[in-house]
Amino acid sequence: MKGLKIGAIVMASLLVVMLLMLSYLFLTAEVTVTNISSQGIPASDQQASFDSMKAALDQETFIGTVYQKPLEWKEASDYVFLNYSVTVHNGCLVPIDMIQVQVVPQPSDIAQLGDLAVHSLAAKTDGSIQAMILSPKDTHPVREIIVTYYVWGVSFQIKALSGN
Numbered sequence: 001m002k003g004l005k006i007g008a009i010v011m012a013s014l015l016v017v018m019l020l021m022l023s024y025l026f027l028t029a030e031v032t033v034t035n036i037s038s039q040g041i042p043a044s045d046q047q048a049s050f051d052s053m054k055a056a057l058d059q060e061t062f063i064g065t066v067y068q069k070p071l072e073w074k075e076a077s078d079y080v081f082l083n084y085s086v087t088v089h090n091g092c093l094v095p096i097d098m099i100q101v102q103v104v105p106q107p108s109d110i111a112q113l114g115d116l117a118v119h120s121l122a123a124k125t126d127g128s129i130q131a132m133i134l135s136p137k138d139t140h141p142v143r144e145i146i147v148t149y150y151v152w153g154v155s156f157q158i159k160a161l162s163g164n
Helices: 002-027 043-058
Strands: 031-042 064-066 079-090 096-104 111-113 119-121 125-136 144-151 154-161
Touching: 031 043, 031 144, 031 154, 043 079, 043 111, 043 125, 079 096, 079 144, 096 125, 119 125
Parallel strands: none
Antiparallel strands: 031 079, 064 111, 079 125, 096 119, 096 144, 111 125, 144 154
């Protein structure tokens, strides 16, 4: 009987220690966006990409997020691809299973290209993720960026503002 009592106390103690460790990992998990840079690439410089994106939007086979489809397409020189590079720091003691970036659009933005790759980030490291949107050429590059990441299947979000 005494052995069972000691075993129960040891098991209960281990459970409490494990719960405290799990709580520590979640409460001290610090994932931050350390840098957001943006670059505008004229769509006329990437004519083939623009043409395939335009065709995919017209045929409704586009992979990504459609903000609005133009009623009438203009020339490629009237559009720009805004490429955002988001640097994320994982200060956690556990790896990030998956990271994705979503750009909050301006009213004139057309679409964000889909990223089918699975991005992960090891513990205590930095990583960069790209996001690209198609916009009219006279738009400014400042956008709100939402970084969604998953740790052990639980999702978290960080909102940051790109600045230029």
